[in-house]
Amino acid sequence: xxxxxxxxxxxxxxxxxxxxxxxxxxxxxxxxxxxxxxxxxxxxxxxxxxxxxxxxxxxxxxxxxxxxxxxxxxxxxxxxxxxxxxxxxxxxxxxxxxxxxxxxxxxxxxxxxxxxxxxxxxxxxxxxxxxxxxxxxxxxxxxxxxxxxxxxxxxxxxxxxxxxxxx
DNA sequence: GCCAACGTTGGC
DNA sequence: GCCAACGTTGGC
Numbered sequence: 447x448x449x450x451x452x453x454x455x456x457x458x459x460x461x462x463x464x465x466x467x468x469x470x471x472x473x474x475x476x477x478x479x480x481x482x483x484x485x486x487x488x489x490x491x492x493x494x495x496x497x498x499x500x501x502x503x504x505x506x507x508x509x510x511x512x513x514x515x516x517x518x519x520x521x522x523x524x525x526x527x528x529x530x531x532x533x534x535x536x537x538x539x540x541x542x543x544x545x546x547x548x549x550x551x552x553x554x555x556x557x558x559x560x561x562x563x564x565x566x567x568x569x570x571x572x573x574x575x576x577x578x579x580x581x582x583x584x585x586x587x588x589x590x591x592x593x594x595x596x597x598x599x600x601x602x603x604x605x606x607x608x609x610x611x612x613x
Numbered sequence: 614g615c616c617a618a619c620g621t622t623g624g625c
Numbered sequence: 626g627c628c629a630a631c632g633t634t635g636g637c
Contacts, residue, residue: 585620
């Protein structure tokens, strides 16, 4: 049984730690999204994100938080090996190969937005003002995005849907 | 740097 | 199972 239709997600990253430009600089513009240590986000990574899903890349905890780029999921959830690496900042002594606890996906950068979409930009938009990322106190590093929100971001950015080329 | 909001931990 | 204490996130 396969899931029909792609879905869309917003993923947060602190640009001082890993920026959209960093993703675009990786071979194949692809990198694994490790280090998520929140069970709600873990469940999404493990169970919900699928190859081909669209990703809005959001810069958080920075002077100008904004959606800055478009990406896609290129590998569905698999164990986050950094949890088993004692030298990693994300080491979790409870995790093991048999019980990985934490999961990650691989993400590929597709296009930078011509202009970052700031929180003010989002708040002013009739559809984007409903996005979860604007909700006060929202700390989920991976969160669902409605299809109309994905389309609205493309429209505001003046971009065609980069996922259409990936079929 | 402040602080509100939230998730997690652990004593009971 | 409750809930206070604590740590973290992240906008401002």
